[in-house]
Amino acid sequence: xxxxxxxxxxxxxxxxxxxxxxxxxxxxxxxxxxxxxxxxxxxxxxxxxxxxxxxxxxxxxxxxxxxxxxxxxxxxxxxxxxxxxxxxxxxxxxxxxxxxxxxxxxxxxxxxxxxxxxxxxxxxxxxxxxxxxxxxxxxxxxxxxxxxxxxxxxxxxxxxxxxxxxxxxxxxxxxxxxxxxxxxxxxxxxxxxxxxxxxxxxxxxxxxxxxxxxxxxxxxxxxxxxxxxxxxxxxxxxxxxxxxxxxxxxxxxxxxxxxxxxxxxxxxxxxxxxxxxxxxxxxxxxxxxxxxxxxxxxxxxxxxxxxxxxxxxxxxxxxxxxxxxxxxxxxxxxxxxxxxxxxxxxxxxxxxxxxxxxxxxxxxxxxxxxxxxxxxxxxxxxxxxxxxxxxxxxxxxxxxxxxxxxxxxxxxxxxxxxxxxxxxxxxxxxxxxxxxxxxxxxxxxxxxxxxxxxxxxxxxxxxxxxxxxxxxxxxxxxxxxxxxxxxxxxxxxxxxxxxxxxxxxxxxxxxxxxxx
Amino acid sequence: xxxxxxxxxxxxxxxxxxxxxxxxxxxxxxxxxxxxxxxxxxxxxxxxxxxxxxxxxxxxxxxxxxxxxxxxxxxxxxxxxxxxxxxxxxxxxxxxxxxxxxxxxxxxxxxxxxxxxxxxxxxxxxxxxxxxxxxxxxxxxxxxxxxxxxxxxxxxxxxxxxxxxxxxxxxxxxxxxxxxxxxxxxxxxxxxxxxxxxxxxxxxxxxxxxxxxxxxxxxxxxxxxxxxxxxxxxxxxxxxxxxxxxxxxxxxxxxxxxxxxxxxxxxxxxxxxxxxxxxxxxxxxxxxxxxxxxxxxxxxxxxxxxxxxxxxxxxxxxxxxxx
Numbered sequence: 001x002x003x004x005x006x007x008x009x010x011x012x013x014x015x016x017x018x019x020x021x022x023x024x025x026x027x028x029x030x031x032x033x034x035x036x037x038x039x040x041x042x043x044x045x046x047x048x049x050x051x052x053x054x055x056x057x058x059x060x061x062x063x064x065x066x067x068x069x070x071x072x073x074x075x076x077x078x079x080x081x082x083x084x085x086x087x088x089x090x091x092x093x094x095x096x097x098x099x100x101x102x103x104x105x106x107x108x109x110x111x112x113x114x115x116x117x118x119x120x121x122x123x124x125x126x127x128x129x130x131x132x133x134x135x136x137x138x139x140x141x142x143x144x145x146x147x148x149x150x151x152x153x154x155x156x157x158x159x160x161x162x163x164x165x166x167x168x169x170x171x172x173x174x175x176x177x178x179x180x181x182x183x184x185x186x187x188x189x190x191x192x193x194x195x196x197x198x199x200x201x202x203x204x205x206x207x208x209x210x211x212x213x214x215x216x217x218x219x220x221x222x223x224x225x226x227x228x229x230x231x232x233x234x235x236x237x238x239x240x241x242x243x244x245x246x247x248x249x250x251x252x253x254x255x256x257x258x259x260x261x262x263x264x265x266x267x268x269x270x271x272x273x274x275x276x277x278x279x280x281x282x283x284x285x286x287x288x289x290x291x292x293x294x295x296x297x298x299x300x301x302x303x304x305x306x307x308x309x310x311x312x313x314x315x316x317x318x319x320x321x322x323x324x325x326x327x328x329x330x331x332x333x334x335x336x337x338x339x340x341x342x343x344x345x346x347x348x349x350x351x352x353x354x355x356x357x358x359x360x361x362x363x364x365x366x367x368x369x370x371x372x373x374x375x376x377x378x379x380x381x382x383x384x385x386x387x388x389x390x391x392x393x394x395x396x397x398x399x400x401x402x403x404x405x406x407x408x409x410x411x412x413x414x415x416x417x418x419x420x421x422x423x424x425x426x427x428x429x430x431x432x433x434x435x436x437x438x439x440x441x442x443x444x445x446x447x448x449x450x451x452x453x454x455x456x457x458x459x460x461x462x463x464x465x466x467x468x469x470x471x472x473x474x475x476x477x478x479x480x481x482x483x484x485x486x487x488x489x490x491x492x493x494x495x496x497x498x499x500x501x502x503x504x505x506x507x508x509x510x511x512x513x514x515x516x
Numbered sequence: 517x518x519x520x521x522x523x524x525x526x527x528x529x530x531x532x533x534x535x536x537x538x539x540x541x542x543x544x545x546x547x548x549x550x551x552x553x554x555x556x557x558x559x560x561x562x563x564x565x566x567x568x569x570x571x572x573x574x575x576x577x578x579x580x581x582x583x584x585x586x587x588x589x590x591x592x593x594x595x596x597x598x599x600x601x602x603x604x605x606x607x608x609x610x611x612x613x614x615x616x617x618x619x620x621x622x623x624x625x626x627x628x629x630x631x632x633x634x635x636x637x638x639x640x641x642x643x644x645x646x647x648x649x650x651x652x653x654x655x656x657x658x659x660x661x662x663x664x665x666x667x668x669x670x671x672x673x674x675x676x677x678x679x680x681x682x683x684x685x686x687x688x689x690x691x692x693x694x695x696x697x698x699x700x701x702x703x704x705x706x707x708x709x710x711x712x713x714x715x716x717x718x719x720x721x722x723x724x725x726x727x728x729x730x731x732x733x734x735x736x737x738x739x740x741x742x743x744x745x746x747x748x749x750x751x752x753x754x755x756x757x758x759x760x761x762x763x764x765x766x767x768x769x770x771x772x773x774x775x776x777x778x779x780x781x782x783x784x785x786x787x788x789x790x791x792x793x794x795x796x797x798x799x800x801x802x803x804x805x806x807x808x809x810x811x812x813x814x815x816x817x818x819x820x821x822x823x824x825x826x827x828x829x830x831x832x833x834x835x836x837x838x839x
Contacts, residue, residue: 054801063559135574191608232691234787242676246685262677399552402553
């Protein structure tokens with residue numbers, strides 16, 4: 001018996017030794033200085049991201065991570081500044097003719113692609129024509145629907161002839177899905193070797209591990225200050241927080257307020273940025289009881305949006321109307337029942353002849369974003385008090401997307417992406433010919449006319465007025481129930497300077513960022 | 517002739533293994549297609565609603581989704597025999613290349629975890645068995661119970677968070693270092709994940725060891741050996757542990773399956789680019805060929821480990837050899 005004990009003790013001692021070795025390793029590493037070179041002019045920045053870009057081809061990129069990377073590699077004719085105003089990009093200036101049917105772009109001189117070739121008007125013509133062509137399957141093709149012809153009178157000039165005036169065109173050209181590619185490149189080549197005109201070039205990529213960009217010395221604008229930016233894939237958000245605390249990662253953007261809270265520490269600060277994307281209860285006005293505007297208005301009146309925001313998202317956000325872009329922002333009080341009003345809701349249900357109540361099948365995605373199920377449950381509880389039953393169908397995100405695309409739902413709890421230009425944001429949903437109108441479930445001749453007017457006018461004040469009317473029309477008809485916008489949280493360690501977070505989530509200001 | 521061939525236990529096992537692999541291939545193929553969505557909607561999300569029918573067709577042709585299911589299955593299976601496991605559009609690399617990068621990570625993790633689990637589990641089991649129902653037995657049981665009941669993700673995130681916030685230590689935030697490139701960093705990166713995975717496997721090994729040791733010690737041959745004056749240490753090492761190894765080896769082999777499952781969680785949290793994460797990413801992106809081929813590789817390694825386990829206890833236990 002005793003012998004057995006001793007044997008076991010010996011083995012235990014071995015375990016103890018292993019533990020001691022483990023502790024020594026820990027000790028050594030924690031003493032290591034953080035990987036930054038103090039005082040260096042450029043420096044290297046490590047950005048923590050939860051996943052790899054799913055494509056490096058800008059015309060097909062919709063994934064957040066892909067867009068963020070590609071924005072730094074490719075250039076567009078126009079760009080957004082920090083406040084989402086449209087500013088010159090590869091086009092130095094542009095001018096619309098009196099009737100709005102011709103737009104002339106003057107291109108910047110001395111712009112080169114990463115491979116050294118020169119950027120010119122033929123590349124613009126090639127890019128725009130390819131984006132518009134169906135066979136390319138580019139996601140932004142409908143943004144060019146009004147373009148009837150493209151002329152290139154000289155190397156620095158591009159003339160677009162339009163079938164109808166299109167005031168949203170400059171803003172639509174600023175997204176990365178409209179990136180200008182070299183006419184010599186093919187999709188297959190660009191999938192592995194990006195060749196853009198942006199402030200950075202691709203240096204290295206390890207699938208599902210990291211992607212490193214290096215400063216593009218030949219960039220036409222102010223050269224990037226950083227020498228390299230590495231997007232390091234750390235799939236778990238709380239692991240990114242750990243990596244920031246140990247100094248391995250210096251910048252990360254989180255959606256979840258809880259995770260952002262844990263990131264805040266002595267060396268890491270977190271900045272909130274209101275987002276363009278918005279949470280809404282989407283109603284399908286083509287189905288069942290929801291076809292009656294009074295039923296939709298009853299729902300509108302029975303929802304306290306602040307309560308949804310408080311219970312589902314810890315109050316981290318702002319109650320919103322349809323349009324979220326700063327320049328055109330809707331007034332959330334300009335709606336029927338700006339405050340929850342159950343009496344009004346009951347009146348609307350009476351008008352619809354549904355005083356006994358209605359039942360609405362609602363799809364909710366699980367796991368696509370943190371607050372979806374909580375929002376749905378709060379809405380269900382609130383609406384129940386108004387005799388409106390939300391039957392929740394919680395779906396895995398793939399199943400949700402399938403049903404959403406097929407418009408196979410009465411209502412959907414959705415987080416939709418916003419855009420700086422209100423036409424780009426809602427034209428595709430709420431015009432009868434919009435390519436997402438089937439999913440939006442609502443259109444009307446009045447809205448069609450208003451959207452057409454908004455596109456034709458290039459006067460900013462006039463446009464503001466038109467989109468305010470659109471916003472009002474959408475809420476008066478309770479096309480959807482707009483709830484709130486949330487924040488994104490940019491966590492940066494103290495040595496990171498000069499980064500400006502944007503409401504569209506863009507990381508384009510990596511070019512002005514320094515690490516020291 | 518054929519009947520005699522089938523009586524050959526080795527050949528019989530190989531045939532059974534092949535049948536298993538084919539079953540796995542069919543099953544995974546069907547399950548993947550039963551999940552809603554495809555590579556187009558996985559990539560474009562709700563934006564896929566904006567595709568025109570022509571764009572839809574073009575993308576389906578690009579991903580090979582326009583082919584009938586049977587054709588898709590056989591073209592994939594046929595390609596495997598030529599060494600072509602498929603292509604990942606996301607990574608722009610062949611599945612073979614991706615697997616060549618990710619498999620060593622998981623194998624390293626598996627070996628470390630198993631070794632760690634054996635180093636903890638066997639001594640702890642013997643300690644427990646040395647005096648049943650004593651405080652030291654209770655200690656062993658509590659550790660075993662903790663290993664079984666603490667989920668890997670909880671242990672992993674807690675370890676990471678505590679070490680990072682209190683000591684600024686997190687080698688896994690530095691980007692994965694392969695052993696050949698930077699052995700020292702690689703070992704540091706593997707340590708925590710191996711502890712997390714190994715701890716979970718140590719528990720059943722500990723319990724098996726305890727039970728086996730107790731059972732064997734009550735056998736007549738032990739009493740005989742003791743009576744013949746075999747020194748206690750030799751008795752413990754050769755007679756008791758030697759015989760207890762059979763159930764331990766079986767249990768270790770079985771735990772290998774758990775290991776691969778646990779690897780998905782642990783690799784995700786510790787950012788290890790292993791095969792578990794490859795499968796997970798593949799499922800998220802609906803990269804059919806990637807998932808099918810990777811699952812087949814995992815199934816193959818499971819089959820191989822099971823064969824090895826069999827061989828091993830034939831070597832340990834003469835009674836099995838005779839059977």
